[in-house]
Amino acid sequence: MGKTLRFILGDQLSHKISSLKDADPNKDIIFMCEVWDETRYVKHHKKKIAFLFSAMRHFANELKSKGYNVDYVQLDEDGNTGSFTSELERALKRHKAEEVIITFPGEYRVLEEVKSWSEKLGIYVGIRDDDRFLSTREEFAEWAEGRKGLTMEYFYREMRRKHDILMDKNGGPEGGEWNYDKQNREPLPDSIELPVKTMFQADDITENVLRLVEKKFNDHFGDLYPFNFAVTRAEALRALNRFIEERLPCFGKYQDAMKEGKPFLFHSHISAYLNSGLLTPDEILEKAEKAYKDGHAPLNAVEGFIRQVLGWREFIRGMYWHFMPDYEHKNFFHAQRKLPDFFWDANTKMNCMKQCIKETKENAYAHHIQRLMVIGNFCLLAGLSVEEVNEWYLIVYADAYQWVELPNVTGMILYADGGLLASKPYAASGSYINKMSDYCKNCEYKVTEKTGEDACPFNYLYWDFLDRNEKKLKSNHRLSMIYKSWEKRDSGIKKTIKEDAAKFLEDL
Ligand SMILES: Cc1cc2nc3c(=O)[nH]c(=O)nc-3n(C[C@H](O)[C@H](O)[C@H](O)COP(=O)(O)OP(=O)(O)OC[C@H]3O[C@@H](n4cnc5c(N)ncnc54)[C@H](O)[C@@H]3O)c2cc1C
Ligand code: SF4
Structure with missing residues (x-):
C-alpha cells in the first residue's frame, strides 16, 4: 500500500481540520505549497499574501514539531511549477504516494481542480467535509428546499436552536427577542475612548515572507508595511480574547458607526484568522456567549456579534454553494460601468x-x-x-x-x-x-x-x-x-x- 498525502490548503490552517484527522505521523506526508496561480488569479493585496504565506509557514512548523512529516514547497523554491495540480504531481512522485486526502476547498474554482486529480493523476482522492463551518452544504440545501425566499434571519434562528446558543430554558431566545438591532445603530460620540488594536511583532519567518512579497509582488495593490497581523493560532487567540475583553461590550451599539482616521472601532478584526482556519467559529461563539453569561457584555452586543458569525457567515457560505456556479454570472441590472481609477x-x-x-x-x-x-x-x-x-x-x-x-x-x-x-x-x-x-x-x-x-x-x-x-x-x-x-x-x-x-x- 502506497503512502497517503494529506494536502492542506492555505486557508485550512486548523489543527483540527478534517483532512488531518486520523493522520499517521509515521506514515503519512502532510503536503503544503505556495503557488503562483493562487497569488495571481487576482492580484491580491500585499498584506493578504504576506499574512497567508507566513501563517502557512508557521502552521507547517507547528505540525513538524508535533512529529508529522511535512513537505512544504515555498514560492521561490527551485522547481516550483506554480499550480496545485503540478505541485501535487511532483509530490506524489517524490513520496511514491497513491492517495490524497483533502478537506473540501472553500472556493468552487479550487474544487473543480481537486475533482480533476483522480483522473489526471491516476490516484484516489478523498474529499472530506469542511469542518471549519457549523453548518454543512447539505444542511443549508435542506433548509432552503421549498422556501419562497431565503432570509438570513430565519436561517439564523434555526442555527441558534440547533446549536443551543443564546437560548433560554424554555427554548426561546435569550431575553425574549431574536434580534436586538434596534439598539445597535448609534453613531460614535466624540468623547469615546477607543481600544488600541491588537498588533503583533514580525518574527524571522514573517520577515522572510515580507521580503519575498516586497520583491515578487511589488506591483500589487496595497501597503505591505506596517505589518502586524497575527500569524499563528496562539496570536489569533490573543486577538480574539482581547476583542472579547475590550471591544465586545460596545460592539453592538457602535457596529454601524464610522469615524475618519479610526478604521478599527469596536469590531473584532478576526475575519482573516477565522477564514484561514487559525480560529474556528465554535470557540468564538462560546467565548462571546460566556461574556454575556458572566455579565461582561450586554445582550445587544453579544447577540449582534453572534448573529454575524453564526448567522451571516454561515448563511453567506450556504448561499455560495447553493447557487454556484451560476451565481458568478448574475447581473440583474446589467451594470457595466468601468471601475474608476x-x-x-x-x-x-x-x-x-x-x-x-x-x-x-x-x-x-x-x-x-x-x-x-x-x-x-x-x-x-x-x-x-x-x-x-x-x-x-x-x-x-x-x-x-x-x-x-x-x-x-x-x-x-x-x-x-x-x-x-x-x-x-x-x-x-x-x-x-x-x-x-x-x-x-x-x-x-x-x-x-x-x-x-x-x-x-x-x-x-x-x-x-x-x-x-x-x-x-x-x-x-x-x-x-x-x-x-x-x-x-x-x-x-x-x-x-x-x-x-x-x-x-x-x-x-
Ligand atoms: C461588499 C462586502 C464584501 C465583503 N467581503 C468579505 C470577505 O471577503 N471576507 C469576509 O470575511 N467578510 C466579508 N464581508 C463581511 C464583513 O464585512 C467582514 O467579515 C467584516 O468586516 C470583517 O471584519 P471583522 O472581523 O472586524 O468583523 P466583525 O464586524 O467583528 O464581525 C464578526 C465576524 O462576523 C463575520 N461576518 C460579519 N458579517 C459577515 C458577512 N456579511 N459575511 C460573512 N461573514 C460575516 C465575519 O467572520 C466577522 O469576522 C464583506 C461585506 C461586504 C458588504
Ligand atoms: S460624498 Fe461627501 S458629502 Fe457625500 S456622503 Fe460622502 S462624505 Fe458625505
Whole structure:
C-alpha cells in the first residue's frame, strides 16, 4: 500500500481540520505549497499574501514539531511549477504516494481542480467535509428546499436552536427577542475612548515572507508595511480574547458607526484568522456567549456579534454553494460601468470614499458598514461592472475568498442576483453616511445639497438609480413608499437630478 498525502490548503490552517484527522505521523506526508496561480488569479493585496504565506509557514512548523512529516514547497523554491495540480504531481512522485486526502476547498474554482486529480493523476482522492463551518452544504440545501425566499434571519434562528446558543430554558431566545438591532445603530460620540488594536511583532519567518512579497509582488495593490497581523493560532487567540475583553461590550451599539482616521472601532478584526482556519467559529461563539453569561457584555452586543458569525457567515457560505456556479454570472441590472481609477489610489473628492479606500489600501481591512454602505453603495448607485467590483473586493481585503466575497458583493451590495440574498437593494443617499459618520464634515461636497455642482453625489445618484431601474424594482413592496415619493416630485427637479447624475457618471 502506497503512502497517503494529506494536502492542506492555505486557508485550512486548523489543527483540527478534517483532512488531518486520523493522520499517521509515521506514515503519512502532510503536503503544503505556495503557488503562483493562487497569488495571481487576482492580484491580491500585499498584506493578504504576506499574512497567508507566513501563517502557512508557521502552521507547517507547528505540525513538524508535533512529529508529522511535512513537505512544504515555498514560492521561490527551485522547481516550483506554480499550480496545485503540478505541485501535487511532483509530490506524489517524490513520496511514491497513491492517495490524497483533502478537506473540501472553500472556493468552487479550487474544487473543480481537486475533482480533476483522480483522473489526471491516476490516484484516489478523498474529499472530506469542511469542518471549519457549523453548518454543512447539505444542511443549508435542506433548509432552503421549498422556501419562497431565503432570509438570513430565519436561517439564523434555526442555527441558534440547533446549536443551543443564546437560548433560554424554555427554548426561546435569550431575553425574549431574536434580534436586538434596534439598539445597535448609534453613531460614535466624540468623547469615546477607543481600544488600541491588537498588533503583533514580525518574527524571522514573517520577515522572510515580507521580503519575498516586497520583491515578487511589488506591483500589487496595497501597503505591505506596517505589518502586524497575527500569524499563528496562539496570536489569533490573543486577538480574539482581547476583542472579547475590550471591544465586545460596545460592539453592538457602535457596529454601524464610522469615524475618519479610526478604521478599527469596536469590531473584532478576526475575519482573516477565522477564514484561514487559525480560529474556528465554535470557540468564538462560546467565548462571546460566556461574556454575556458572566455579565461582561450586554445582550445587544453579544447577540449582534453572534448573529454575524453564526448567522451571516454561515448563511453567506450556504448561499455560495447553493447557487454556484451560476451565481458568478448574475447581473440583474446589467451594470457595466468601468471601475474608476480612484478605487486604486483613493484620489477622489468624495471624502467617505477617499477614507474607506485609503484605509483599505493601508490595512487590507475595512469594517462592514464601510464595505456595504459607503463603497458598496457607491458601486450599486453608479452601476459599476459586477465583474470588476467582485474582482476589486477579492483583491483588497485580507479576509477575502470567493465563498464569502461573492455573495456579499453580487448579492448584498449590487443586488445583482435579483434579490436571492437581500430583500431590497442596500441603496442610500448621503444622509445615511452623514448620520453614521463624520466624513461629511471634511468633504468638498455638501451633504445637505441635493442637486448642483456642490451637492453630494450620493444624493442625486440614489434617485437616479431608482429611476433608472424603476421597471425592475417598483414591484418590490419594500420600495413602494420610496417610488411614491419619487413620483410626487416636481418634474423639473427630477430632470435636474438625472442630469446631475448623468454628468457625474460621465466624468467618472
Ligand atoms: C461588499 C462586502 C464584501 C465583503 N467581503 C468579505 C470577505 O471577503 N471576507 C469576509 O470575511 N467578510 C466579508 N464581508 C463581511 C464583513 O464585512 C467582514 O467579515 C467584516 O468586516 C470583517 O471584519 P471583522 O472581523 O472586524 O468583523 P466583525 O464586524 O467583528 O464581525 C464578526 C465576524 O462576523 C463575520 N461576518 C460579519 N458579517 C459577515 C458577512 N456579511 N459575511 C460573512 N461573514 C460575516 C465575519 O467572520 C466577522 O469576522 C464583506 C461585506 C461586504 C458588504
Ligand atoms: S458629502 Fe457625500 S460624498 Fe461627501 S462624505 Fe458625505 S456622503 Fe460622502
